[in-house]
Amino acid sequence: MSIVFPFGQRTLPNFSQYAFYSNVFTAEEIDNIRALWDQEEHFDATVSGEGKSTDDELRRTKLAFIPDSQANAWVYERLGRLGIECNNERYGFDLLGFHHQLQLARYGAQDFFDWHLDFGAGEISQRKLSISVQLSDPDEYEGGDFQFMINQKVHTMPREKGTVIIFPSFILHRVTPITKGVRQSIVAWLGGPPYR
Numbered sequence: 001m002s003i004v005f006p007f008g009q010r011t012l013p014n015f016s017q018y019a020f021y022s023n024v025f026t027a028e029e030i031d032n033i034r035a036l037w038d039q040e041e042h043f044d045a046t047v048s049g050e051g052k053s054t055d056d057e058l059r060r061t062k063l064a065f066i067p068d069s070q071a072n073a074w075v076y077e078r079l080g081r082l083g084i085e086c087n088n089e090r091y092g093f094d095l096l097g098f099h100h101q102l103q104l105a106r107y108g109a110q111d112f113f114d115w116h117l118d119f120g121a122g123e124i125s126q127r128k129l130s131i132s133v134q135l136s137d138p139d140e141y142e143g144g145d146f147q148f149m150i151n152q153k154v155h156t157m158p159r160e161k162g163t164v165i166i167f168p169s170f171i172l173h174r175v176t177p178i179t180k181g182v183r184q185s186i187v188a189w190l191g192g193p194p195y196r
């Protein structure tokens with residue numbers, strides 16, 4: 001057995017820091033998802049999980065959960081299938097399922113989520129793949145770009161409604177401040193056992 005590379009292990013030829021998929025949801029489906037905002041309770045986002053205080057420097061967003069009910073199962077299924085397909089093609093992570101209920105995020109004027117990782121110590125170390133869905137038409141808001149920082153370069157994602165962005169939860173990303181209008185998104189994580 002060799003100690004230095006190569007170990008005779010498989011590599012990931014299709015790894016990419018992110019992937020995006022257009023038109024995963026139709027306009028009508030998105031209307032139905034957005035209607036959940038008025039049915040569910042909303043609260044100010046916390047930075048990493050419950051019990052933490054809000055951190056205005058890092059993030060200003062309102063959130064609601066999309067309950068994992070029978071009525072919403074189609075949203076979970078659509079995102080779960082796409083996440084698994086993306087994982088099989090690019091990452092090969094051990095995935096067990098959604099790490100939490102899907103979140104519905106709403107950014108009004110001046111709201112943002114600055115550079116961060118979705119991965120960290122404790123509970124969020126189970127996050128493997130982060131998923132974000134663009135729920136607003138590009139002309140409903142200004143600012144509010146979803147961006148990655150990869151090797152000192154900023155990559156801006158498409159804003160088109162129905163686009164799904166998938167990336168390993170250890171990749172640096174942000175949502176720039178909304179300067180006008182409202183941006184809505186779904187945020188989800190597929191999780192599994194710690195990296196090994």
Ligand SMILES: O=C(O)CCC(=O)C(=O)O
Pocket residue numbers: 105113118132133146173174175185186187
């Ligand atoms: O709103 C989004 O599209 C992404 C937000 C985000 O990065 C997060 O909630 O961790």
Ligand SMILES: [Fe+2]
Pocket residue numbers: 116117118130173
């Ligand atoms: Fe994030």
